[in-house]
Amino acid sequence: MSGIGTVLVTGGAGFIGSAVIRHLVGDVGVRVINVDALTYAASPSSLAEVDASPLYSFKHADIRNREALADILERHRPDAIMHLAAESHVDRSIDGPDDFISTNITGTYTLLEAARGYWSGLGAGDRSRFRFHHISTDEVFGSLATGDPAFTEETPYAPRSPYAASKAASDHLVRAWHETWDLPVVLSNCSNNYGPNQFPEKLIPLMIIKGLAGEPFPVYGSGENVRDWLHVEDHARALWQILTRGRTGESYNVGGGSELRNIDVVTGICRLLDEFAPAADGASHLERIEFVTDRPGHDFRYAIDCAKLENELGWSPRESFESGLRRTVAWYIENRDWWQAILETRYAGGRLGTRG
Numbered sequence: 001m002s003g004i005g006t007v008l009v010t011g012g013a014g015f016i017g018s019a020v021i022r023h024l025v026g027d028v029g030v031r032v033i034n035v036d037a038l039t040y041a042a043s044p045s046s047l048a049e050v051d052a053s054p055l056y057s058f059k060h061a062d063i064r065n066r067e068a069l070a071d072i073l074e075r076h077r078p079d080a081i082m083h084l085a086a087e088s089h090v091d092r093s094i095d096g097p098d099d100f101i102s103t104n105i106t107g108t109y110t111l112l113e114a115a116r117g118y119w120s121g122l123g124a125g126d127r128s129r130f131r132f133h134h135i136s137t138d139e140v141f142g143s144l145a146t147g148d149p150a151f152t153e154e155t156p157y158a159p160r161s162p163y164a165a166s167k168a169a170s171d172h173l174v175r176a177w178h179e180t181w182d183l184p185v186v187l188s189n190c191s192n193n194y195g196p197n198q199f200p201e202k203l204i205p206l207m208i209i210k211g212l213a214g215e216p217f218p219v220y221g222s223g224e225n226v227r228d229w230l231h232v233e234d235h236a237r238a239l240w241q242i243l244t245r246g247r248t249g250e251s252y253n254v255g256g257g258s259e260l261r262n263i264d265v266v267t268g269i270c271r272l273l274d275e276f277a278p279a280a281d282g283a284s285h286l287e288r289i290e291f292v293t294d295r296p297g298h299d300f301r302y303a304i305d306c307a308k309l310e311n312e313l314g315w316s317p318r319e320s321f322e323s324g325l326r327r328t329v330a331w332y333i334e335n336r337d338w339w340q341a342i343l344e345t346r347y348a349g350g351r352l353g354t355r356g
């Protein structure tokens, strides 16, 4: 028993946050307070299945608003915070780093201060049980070459994009609050997630939607860049394990053991679309793959060693990339309303992150 009955989740209307909340409310059965500013990346409809649950409540607030955070903490008295709210897209961090610095760095600082104020006022039992879980990315470790060993928790930080640098800064702040004030923190650094409800600026949903629209698939550079892919539901399970059973002050890498070149991911999507949504003229979707100008400073390869998480906490991914990608393509075909609303109002699928 973790003793955790109420969790404050930041960024719960986003891709991973909504999967975490569906897991916490639907599978684990704990109370969740979702604090989200509802930026362009938020989709409250991703939470439709928990919306009516008495375990779930939503607070529209920005993590940069210290007073709002203090008020929510005092009213709801969570046993833990899972901090996912962030600006999350590398290409947008190239087009405009401001929001990344502000939300990811200042926002995390503001949340840490609000959490410290609340935690220091708790009684001894509640104080020792409290946890601040910071959810971060493997991109803080920088870029690997082919054959380099995968990132471990000991790999030195070497972020290269504005997004990665802002997340690295937030990781450092979280560790500093632990070292300086003993705030009971735990961190996790995860590889690329995919699955349902992912905003269509990211590679996998963008390619599925381009394919369904009969448009070209824009592959950056030569398509040789490598990412490790993890299904979002496996990530959500890992996060609950880390929150409840991870050691205070430690960080845990989370990965899918599915390293793939971008071109192989896109080819896989084309083949699934050929099966599920064949083009009217009978041509394969593969014929519409286009190699386009590379992303500036494009990290070549990410690879994660998550032996610590597997050995200490017994977690391992359940979904293979093959079955997960098949389920994901099917989800986007069956849930057109979800992404059409985004295309019509917030993002029409244009190229981002080209340095002007």
Ligand code: NAD
Residues within 6 Å of the ligand: 010, 011, 012, 013, 014, 015, 016, 017, 035, 036, 037, 038, 039, 040, 041, 042, 043, 061, 062, 063, 064, 083, 084, 085, 086, 087, 088, 089, 103, 107, 135, 136, 137, 138, 167, 189, 190, 191, 192, 193, 194, 199
């Ligand atoms: P997302 O962009 O889909 O969602 C982010 C959410 O945070 C949105 O609901 C948005 O409204 C909210 N938000 C943004 N700024 C806010 C602010 N100032 N105050 C309150 N809420 C705010 O992001 P995601 O892909 O779900 O990523 C969630 C977290 O996981 C991020 O911290 C990200 O760095 C980390 N992460 C993501 C991946 C990935 O592959 N997507 C991998 C590893 C780690």
Ligand code: TYD
Residues within 6 Å of the ligand: 089, 090, 091, 192, 201, 202, 203, 204, 206, 218, 219, 220, 221, 225, 226, 227, 262, 295
């Ligand atoms: P992305 O989903 O943006 O995640 P990240 O940059 O955080 O890894 O991109 C994944 C990979 O796909 C990355 O190497 C960039 C590449 N990519 C394309 O080739 N074309 C695209 O249109 C997008 C959005 C990404």
